Amino acid sequence: MPNVLITAFDAYDCWxxxxxxLALVELTRNLPAQPxxxxxxxxxxxxxxxxxxxxxxxxxYDFALHLGQAPGSARVRLEAIGINVGGTSAEMPDQFQPxxxxxxxxFRSQLPLANWAAKLREAGIPAQVSYHAGTYLCxxxxxxxxxxxxxxxxxxxxxxIHLPLAPSQVLNGxxxxxxxxxxxxxxxLRLIIEELRDVALA
Numbered sequence: 001m002p003n004v005l006i007t008a009f010d011a012y013d014c015w016x017x018x019x020x021x022l023a024l025v026e027l028t029r030n031l032p033a034q035p036x037x038x039x040x041x042x043x044x045x046x047x048x049x050x051x052x053x054x055x056x057x058x059x060x061y062d063f064a065l066h067l068g069q070a071p072g073s074a075r076v077r078l079e080a081i082g083i084n085v086g087g088t089s090a091e092m093p094d095q096f097q098p099x100x101x102x103x104x105x106x107f108r109s110q111l112p113l114a115n116w117a118a119k120l121r122e123a124g125i126p127a128q129v130s131y132h133a134g135t136y137l138c139x140x141x142x143x144x145x146x147x148x149x150x151x152x153x154x155x156x157x158x159x160x161i162h163l164p165l166a167p168s169q170v171l172n173g174x175x176x177x178x179x180x181x182x183x184x185x186x187x188x189l190r191l192i193i194e195e196l197r198d199v200a201l202a
Contacts, residue, residue, distance in 0.1 A: 002035040002062040002200035004193065005156075007053070009068055009137065012044035013089075019166040019185065020067035026186035032193060035062070035200070042141075046086060049137055053144055060154045063111070063196055064145050065189070068138035070162035074178035075126040076188050077162035078113040079133035081106050082143030087135050099140055100147060107146035109159045111199065116192050125188045126180070133160050157199075161192070 006027075008020035021041055031037055040056055042049050057064065070077060083106045087096030113129045120127035133139035138160055145158035164180035 002196060003059075004035050004037050004196060005040065005056055005059070005061040005064040006037060006189075007040045007042055007056070007064070007066045007141070010041055010043050015069070015071075015169060017166065017169055019069040019163045019169060019180075019182070022166050022168075022182045023163055023185035023189060024067060026182050027189045029186075030190075032190065035193065035196060037193070042137075044137060046137065046140060049141060050144060053141060054148050057145065057148050057152070057154060057156055061156045062200055064156050064158040065192065066138070066141045066145065066158065066160045067189075068141070068160065068162055069165060070138075071165055072178060073162060073164045074180070075128050075164065076117075076120060076180070076185065077128060077130040078117055079109070079138070079142055079160035079162060080113055080129055080131050081108050082133055082139050082141075082146060082160065083135070084143060085135050086137075086140050089136075093135075096135055099143055103143075103147055107143055107150075109142070109146075110157050111159045112195070113159060116195055119191055119195060120188050123187070123191055125184055125191075127188065130162065133162070138162060161189070163188075 008024040142160035170177040
């Protein structure tokens with residue numbers, strides 16, 4: 001039976017909640033019997049994420065699904081590429097630095113993201129493959145998952161899933177901001193987990 005690590009992020013900046021964590025909590029209300037799932041919530045901090053992610057990946061999971069929120073997005077975005085660049089909103093882009101000195105320029109997820117996106121759309125969930133996870137912690141998590149697994153000889157295959165904001169996060173806002181019901185975000189995760197069983201058997 002495959003084992004899966006699923007991570008989400010804590011609240012940050014102006015957000016009192018994080019849609020990735022809300023979706024993961026909703027998912028755990030009705031977890032499938034298989035595969036075996038381990039969940040983690042990470043703080044929004046580069047050093048802490050690197051430390052906790054490295055420790056978690058030492059369990060040599062078959063798969064790692066990392067979740068994050070994408071304010072402004074109206075779709076579930078399946079991130080294909082993690083790049084060796086990191087920076088914060090307080091920095092100018094020309095101040096960004098490599099996540100790992102002399103590390104590979106980028107890693108591409110080996111999971112069937114296009115198939116997953118099609119499955120989600122068939123189920124009525126807006127979704128698409130994305131080729132740029134940004135330059136903040138979401139991208140760093142995807143990149144470091146691949147790098148650490150490669151360096152340690154682990155077999156973990158990773159992907160990053162960006163989720164729109166939850167309705168509770170935009171309910172009292174003044175701006176028109178896209179959102180996705182948390183129940184629908186959790187359903188998207190369940191469908192992807194079902195697909196993982198087929199990937200593991202391939």
